[in-house]
Amino acid sequence: MKRAQCFIVRENKILMVQQKDNDTSIWLLPGGRIEEHESPEQAALRELHEECNVAGTIVRMISFNDYSDAYQEYTYHVDIGSSTISQGSDPEKADQEIMDVQWKDISELTEMERGLLWSSGLLAFMEIINDYEEHKKTQNRPL
Numbered sequence: 001m002k003r004a005q006c007f008i009v010r011e012n013k014i015l016m017v018q019q020k021d022n023d024t025s026i027w028l029l030p031g032g033r034i035e036e037h038e039s040p041e042q043a044a045l046r047e048l049h050e051e052c053n054v055a056g057t058i059v060r061m062i063s064f065n066d067y068s069d070a071y072q073e074y075t076y077h078v079d080i081g082s083s084t085i086s087q088g089s090d091p092e093k094a095d096q097e098i099m100d101v102q103w104k105d106i107s108e109l110t111e112m113e114r115g116l117l118w119s120s121g122l123l124a125f126m127e128i129i130n131d132y133e134e135h136k137k138t139q140n141r142p143l
Contacts, residue, residue, distance in 0.1 A: 004044035005031025013103035040074040063121035
């Protein structure tokens with residue numbers, strides 16, 4: 001399976017989708033299966049719209065993980081501006097319905113959920129964002 005997902009940050013929180021997973025739930029990045037007729041970028045933006053009712057713009061690819069011939073994962077940094085998110089639905093996930101969408105701090109996630117972010121290369125990306133924000137603050141200070 002090939003899948004694409006979106007990494008969106010606002011005020012140091014990550015946009016996450018809560019999906020039903022058997023008898024429990026899990027917080028994941030918005031994303032899903034890449035259809036035959038789609039590019040990974042198109043799939044990421046389609047999934048974002050389906051799951052969070054919001055449109056976005058690809059900023060850059062963050063990571064590509066080629067776990068095996070059977071599973072590849074593309075992760076994109078996406079900008080949604082100041083758009084408001086709301087819970088959507090995903091026709092591909094009838095058995096894993098979307099329960100909620102929220103801006104989540106990394107500290108609010110379980111160890112497994114943080115591990116999934118780590119495997120996508122996202123925690124390193126968060127450090128880059130934090131460094132950039134700190135740099136902006138120091139550049140705007142009066143002398």
